[in-house]
Structures are given as C-alpha cells and as structure tokens.
Amino acid sequence: MGERLVADLIVERLQAWGVQRIFGYSGDGINTVLGALRRSGTPRFVQARHEENAAFMAVGHAKYTGEVGVVLSTQGPGAVHLLNGLYDAKLDSVPVVAIIGQQSRTVLGSAYMQEVDLLNLTRDVASSFRQQVNSPEQLPLVLDRAFKAALADRAPAVVIIPHDIQQAPAPELEQEHGVLTTAPVWSPPTLVPAPADLERAAALINDGGKVALLVGQGARGARGQVRELAEKIGAGITTSLMGKPYVDESHPLAAGVMGHLGTSASGFVLGECDTLVIIGSNDPWTEFYPPPGAARAVQIDIDAAAIGNRYPVEAAVTGDAAATLEALLPLLEPRPESAWRTSVEEAVQRWHRLAAERAATPARPVNPELAVRELSDRLPSNAQVAVDVGSIVYWYARQLRLPEGVPAHLSSTLASMGCSIPYGLAAKLADPARPVVALTGDGAMQMAGLSELITVSRLWPRWTDPRFVVLVLHNNELAEVTWEQREMEGDPRFDQSQALPDFSFARYAELLGLQGILVDDPAKIGAAWNAALDADRPVLIEVLADPDVPLLPPFPAGEEKGGTMMDALRKEGRDTQHARDLLETYLRQEEGLNRGL
Template identity: 70%
Template sequence: MSERTVADVIVHRLTVWGVDRVFGYSGDGINGFMGALRRSAGRVGFIQARHEENAAFMAVGHAKYTGGIGVVTSTQGPGAVHLLNGLYDAKLDGVPVVAIVGQQSRTVLGSAYMQEIDLVPLFKDVASRFVQLVSVPEQVPMVLDRAFRTARATSSPCVVIVPHDLQSAAAPDLEQEHGIVVTAPSWAAAATMPREADLDAAAALLNSAERVALLVGQGAKNASAEVVAIAEKLGAGIATSLLGKPYVDETLPFVAGPMGHLGTTASAHLLGNCDALLIVGSNDPWTEFYPPPGAARAVQVDIDEKKIGNRYPVEVGLAGDAAAALAALDTRLEHRPHGEWRSSVEAEVSRWRILAADRAAVPAVPVNPERVVRELNGRLPADAQVSIDVGSCVYWYARQLVLPPGVPAHLSGTLASMGCAIPYGLAAKLAHPGRPVVALAGDGAMQMAGAAELVTVAHRWQQWQDPRFVVCVFNNRELAEVTWEQRESEAEPRFGDSQELPNFPFAAYARLLGLEGILVDDPEDLGDAWDRAFAADRPVVIEVLTDPEVPLLPPFPAGREKADSMRKGLDAEDDAGHARALLDTYAAQEERPGG
C-alpha cells in the first residue's frame, strides 16, 4: 500500500482529466477530499460558493463557457440535495458535469444515521447516464474515469458518491487481476457523419422547396459559417432558439432572431410561412411557434439521434456533427437566386428592427426595461462574456441585445431556473479572467441567489486580470414574468401577495461590499451608466428601477390570442390602466403594417 489516500487518488485523477477547479461547499462528509485538494497545492483549485445550488450552477457555467467538464462537490445529506437544481440544469441543457458527493461512513449506512440519505435513488433521474456509490478503494479510478467519459460522451451530469471513511483510506496500487478493472483517464469523440442516403434525401427535399427556413440551436455552435452558407445558397431565412442566439450573426439581413414566446415578429413570420424547415442542433420546446404540422417538410441535423423528430414531424434525419453534416449537405444543394421569399424575410427582419427600437422608446415608469438592454448595444466589449438570469430580463435580452460575433451568452435555458446569472458569470470570469463579464438579472433572481454570490465576487475580484464584472439588476419590485403569465395563461389578475417583492437596495449593497453601485431611475442616464461600468476599476452593480407593467407579449399572430387573455386578467385588477395602456400600445405596434 502507498501512503496516499483515496482522496489523493481522486485529486490526481482530476488533474489528468484536465480539471483545474472544483466548485462547491465543504462539510464533514467531504472533508477527506478537501484535505487532498489542500495537499494538491493549487493544482486543482477549490471555489467556495455561498450555497451548493450555486456551486452546481457554476459547474454548469464552466462547462458552457469553456466547452469542458464542470466539476462540483458537496457533503452528504442537505448538501447533496442542494446540488439537484444545478445538475438538472446540466441535464436539460445538455452539458457535461461531474459531481463528487460525500456520504456517511460505510459502517453506518442503513442505520438512519445523521444526514444519511440514500443518494443513489436521489440522483438516479438527474444522473441517469451514470451514478455510482464507491464501496472500496479499488473502485475509485475506474468509477471516476467512467463518470468523466460518460459525461463527455453523453453531454450530461454524472455523480460519484464517496463515503467519508473511504476518502481517508489508503490508496491501493492496482494490478490487473480478477475482480479489478484498471482504466485510463482518456476519451475520444466519435466521428459522426450522416449516411449518404440521408444526405441525398435531405438535399432533394430542400432543393424542391420554395420557402426554406432554418431553425438553429446550440448544437450549431461550431457551425456558424456552414449555417449561413446554406441559407445563402437556398435563399432561406434563419431563426434561432434561445440557446442558439449567440451562434448566428443577427446583423445579417435574413436572420430573424429567436423564435417562440419570447421571440421576434420576424421569426414568427419565417416559421409561420415556410414550406421547408431545416432544424440544426435545436430541441426548442416552443412547439406552438413551429410551422403547423404538415405545412412544412422538415430535415433535422443533430449529434444526438434521439432528438431527431422530438419537437416536429421530420421527414429526414441527419444524425451527426452539425458542421460536418451541413458541409456535406451543402455540396448537394442547388444554388438559387434570392427571390420573393428571401425578400419577404428581409422585409420582416427590417420591420422587426424598427419595432424593437420603437418598443424600447415607449415611455414607462420610471424606466422601460427594453431600453436598458438596447443601450448596451454598441457598448458591449467585443471580448465580453454574458450571462442571463431567468425572468422577464430574458425577453429583453432575446429581443434587444445584438451580440458581437464570438461573444458567448448563456442561461438556464430548458430548466429555466432563477438564480443562475451570477454563478454562471463567476464561472465565466474564473475561466477567462482577462475578459469582462456582463450579467443580466431581475430583482427576484438576485434576491433568490444573486445577492449572496455578490459576496463571492467581492471576495475574488482583485485576483482577476480584468476587474470588470458588470451586474445589471432590473429592479421592478415584482416577479414580473409570472405576473404576466398569470394574466396570459390563466386570464387571472395579479396576485399581490405572491408577486410583490420587498425592495432591496442593490446598488447600495454593492457599495457595502466594496464594489461600485450605480442607481438609475431616468432612462436618459442609461448610456452613461453602462459607460461608467465598463470604465470602472472594480465590479459594478447597475440597479435600474424598471416598470413591471411593460408587457411580455408573444409575437403575433400567436400573441393576438395571448393579448386577449392578458386583457381579461387586467380587467379583474384594480388600477390596471397603466398596464392596459402599455399592452394596447404593444399590440397596436404588432398590427401596424410595414413596421
């Protein structure tokens, strides 16, 4: 036996897998692992979050911003339970994360010991691809290798549970023998290309169509050039999923922006009038905004063959890497002159851009949240990284922010969990400390998790090469998205006890932490606030007092029915005149011909 412990083996295995930091929160169930991290002398850093859920979000953010594997750790019992939300974020958005979780000593398992939870069933759904309780020291290297390989191969979270007593046990020197599996910490991606017959069928379908639309998701993150080339060849328009927004240049005249409930009028026109749909790396769930089934013939490209046909009836599936599949498809497509269809798409994109500008200019009390994001255009540094929380701010990001090419922007897309923006932003900053970060968050998400993690920002910012970490808080004293959902989906009036938030002085709190805080209550001050934030020598919280009654209106024609439902909810509210006037203004703008 060597003098090393099992925990030392874990840390060494992490280094071989290329892990340079672990996010988490300590506790007695993981103390052996903490000791090994300390002994590693910084080879694997430990990033302490304020809560295990936020640590898990950091691991997800690390995976999203770096393309690597995020690693998170927690103690047993409540710490393990807290990881679930972040791990489900990883599962639903398809990113690789490995969780190393402590457990009570093996000698007491099954005795209802303090903080004893049966962790394998707890994680069985979220880590359905791989969850394993380690029982003996000899298992550790093999289990870790399988967790990392599975996380990478399946783009999913995997969980390794290590009992407390086992972490401090002596590490054995493994030899190949019966009952022992010696593995290597290595993995290689499969070279995945669609079948030739499927490529031929997809090309025939698209060549025969007159009005082609592309729906582009996060699976096209390495295929931006191929997407544009096909759209140009076919005279097509491009819409994106929310997660696909960063991977298509929205300054192009035929790019219609995000689709769905929080999407644009241009994307609604594109998907509502196409006769062929090419879905690239998207699993967007807003199915009511797809073409009506039967109205468009569809081809879908996805690295995960299980997702083909998952959201829309697809005639031809191309299972493979998006860039390689599109390049092979492009050689089979016939170039066509840009005709009436492309002209109509570009006209709708132009109309949307006018509409977006008009909406941001609508007077609000005191500040229109759409203008907050619009003022960021032209000011966002070309090397920035963006994180977005869940809530009404997602709508303004989707509709108003034009990302410079190459600027990553991430959020909890499919799980849509509040509280992710600051943990995501921290992960981005730790991965790339020389690049500025912008985090957009509502006051509900900040009160839920963000304010606590500002403590982490304050603790770490002086270690960063570039100190710029700009948090923009939309403070409307309301859970605005849910309020509008109540009106829209249930035709219910606002429920104040549920929706109203206590006021929190975010800018003053930032100053209390030694950061810069800027309070904005006049829309004319927004540009200066962004400029000051990007010129600051420390992280900045911009607190903008925004109007909760700016409506979250879906694009027409689907939004027309939604607006009627919203009006019914407003009719049952006292003093809803301001919200009703804003809703009517937005609806009238939608109906305005030609923008």
C-alpha cells in the same frame, strides 16, 4: 507527507482529467478530500455560498469552456442542494461530474445523521452514470467512467464516496481478477452523415420554395456554414434561445429567437415557411413551429435519438452540424434571389423597427427593453454574457445583439432563477482577462444573486480584468409570472405572490466594496453602461424598471393573447390604466408594422 490516501488519489485523477477548479462547499462528509486538495494545491477549490450555486457554477464552467464542470459536496443536505444545478446540466445537455461525500459504510442503513439514499436521490438526474465507490480499488475506474459518461452523453454524472473510503490507503492496482485498471482519456467521435441521408435531405430542401432554418446550440461550431446555407438558398434564419449566440443577428436573413419570448420576424418565418431545416436544436416551444403538415422538415443533429422529438421530420441526418452542412451545401441548388428571400428580409427589417420603437416607448420610470438595448452597441467584443431567468430573458432575446464570438448562457430548459451570477463567476474564473456582463431581475437577484455577489467581492482583486457588470432590473415584481397569470390563466395579478420586498441593490454593492449605479431615468442608461464598462472594479447597475411593460408574445400569438391579458388587467383591484395603455401601445405597434406602416 503521511500515508497516501484514496482522497489523494481522487485529486490526482482530477488532475489527470485536466480539471483546474472545483466548485463546492465544505462539510464533514468531504473533509478528507478537502485535505487532499489543500495538500495538492490543484485543482483550485472555489467556495460558493450555497451548494446549489456551486452546481450552477459547474454548469456554467461546462457551458462557457466546453470542458467538464466539477462540483464537490458533502452528504445529506449538501447533496440535496445540488439537484437544481444538476438538472440544469441534464436538460441543457452539458457535462458535469458531481463528487458527493457519504457517511461511512458501517452506518449506512441506520438512519444515521445526514444519511440520504444518494443513489436513489440522483437516479433521474444522473441517469447516464451514478455510482457509489465501495472499495479503494474501485475509485479510479468510477471516476474515469463518470468523466467519460459526462462527455459522451453531455449529461451530469454522480460519484458517491463514503467517508471511510476517502480515508483508506490509496491502492496500488495490479493485474488480477476482479480489478480493473482504466485510463483517464477520452476523444470525441466524428460523426459523418450517411450519403443517402444527405441526398434525401438535399432533395427535400431543393423541392421547398420557402425554407426556414431553426438553429440551436448544436450549431455552435457551424456559424459560417449556417450563414452560407441561408445565403445560398435564401432561407430565413431563426434560433432557439440557446442557439442565439451562434448566429450573426446582423444578417439580413436573421429573424431572431423563436418562441413565446421571440421576435415577430421569427413568427413570420416559421408561420409561413413550407420547408423547415432544424440544425442542432431541441427547442420545446412546439406551438411556434409550423403547424404539422404545413412544412416538410429536415433535422440535423449529432444525437440520433433527438431527431423527430419536436416535429414530424421526413429526412433525418445524424452528424456534426458543421461537417454535415459542409457535405450538404454542394448538393443544394442556389437561389440567391426569390420572393421568399425578399419577404424574409422585409420581415426582419420590420422587426428591427419594432424592437427600436418598443425600447423607446416611455415607461415609469425606465423601460427595461431600453436598458438592455443600450448595451448592444457597447458590449465589448471579448465579453462573456450570463443571463438569468424571468422577464430579463425576453429583453435579452429581443434587444441584445451579440458580437461574433461572445458567448451567452442561461438556464434555458430548466429555467431556474438565480443562475446568472454563478454562471458569470464560472465564466470569469475560466478567463479572468475577459469582461463579464450578467443580466438579471430583482427576483432572481434576491433568490441567489445577492449571496454570490459576496463571492464576487471576495475574488475580483485577483482578476486580470476586474470588469464584472451586473444589470438588475428592479421593479419589485415577479414580472414574468405576473404576465403569465394574465395571459395563461386569465387571472389578475396576485399581490401576495408577486410583490417583492424593496431592496437597494446598488447600495448593497457599495457595502461590498463594489461600485453601484442607480438608474431612475432612461436618459442615464447609456452613461451607466459606459461607466460600468470602464470601471476598475465590478459594478452593479440598478435600473428602476417598469413592471407594466407587457411580455407580449410575437404575432399572431400576441394578437390572440392580448385580449386575455387586457381582460385580466380589468379584473385587478388596483389602477391598471398605465399597464393597459402600454399593452394597447405594444399591440398597436406590431399591428402597424405588420400592415407595413
């Protein structure tokens, strides 16, 4: 081996931080680092088809493992491509470190080829930490601070390394003025809530007659405590989209996901409660919270700055969710039986009947709700789930029941299409012995999924468990936006923006050496899931789904929006009778259940 370079020091520092894989795409701005990775053999470099997808993989790695996700990119266009994934990390609060190459320092400021002002480019997305390395001696401390900032702030950090720095000899740091020697170590703090805050929160909850819980991803380690809390005081349990995997949705008090894509039971619980306990959630669907003043609120969060951001809170409790609930539970008066508890359980039962009825509603040719619902009883207990953005999120939120311990992730707050296959790849690479199920629509699949399916075809023969199942709802439509146009704008469907090119996803999978299954009949869905989950290779299930199944928000919002949707359908210059019939059916189903029929 020749002279030890700064690039070798980069790799050594990544090893010291326990990084096992780096996602990225090559380019001349990082060739020296790639050479060091080749010489070392670890961390493993995972080549994506596009830098944006590599960034999504790093975010997915962070979400599924809790570790720092690392992405490597060249300068210029490569760096620009990272932004979508880095914003995904920022808005969903996960730790990611982006290492970005840059032109040599001698040409910066000359409008050189691929020269982009990377510090300004990443100013917002990496507000927790971004730094260009300007000397070899600076490299260790910058990488260490980037990892610590990403972990402490649960946010993306950016390290920019000019090419000439990568090629410089690795320094031997000595104790001297102007040189810092840092350590690649980090230990998470344990935040214990103040006793006075706990007492204030307990008094407020004890005063409440109709308590609702809103559970977010901050409760990921408090599943048991949330259940105990709900049972002790008879509280209805609602979740944010990111909180869905951390609640037992089979529990009789579990009302499901809140918000526009949520359940009728969550709408009832949040609409009727007089006390709201927010646990580790920052959900932005504020119009689905109780009206301000209608409920008194407690918020528990590890981030003190997040408390009161979404709802006027009277009692703020800063601390880890599990530890806080353990300390809070003894202060609460037990209410094992109450009229409110009975009302919540009845609302949950009504929702379960409504979900089943809607999935069974005939469609042309297949109801997408049924395609997702049929997975619930078949999903392996050790699976990992990746969900894309679009109408598939509604059906995931409403129809898929996750077994305890099965993680499910998506680009929730940024809501960026195309995340599911990169996320699923990150999950699979982190634990190749666990099956992965990715749920997506044809729009997201055409945007990014098809290219990363090539990556799946390249990597799967190395996996201990080869199962990587992709469900594609194929309706030739950007269905969520179409229904948003009708609901939010009162506008008819705009064909030039909404229609998608027809594409045979199952045949494409077969071309890649994977298995493709086409489902054009609802009677075939169960068998397709069985075959895919028993297969000896990745499988793509292409379901010919009906785009006219309405994305109706839960009542009472759904009742208000139904008329706007119907008016927009009447304006469309095509036959919309089928869509109007489905919308009327969905409205009638919910109205009937709300009347107790």
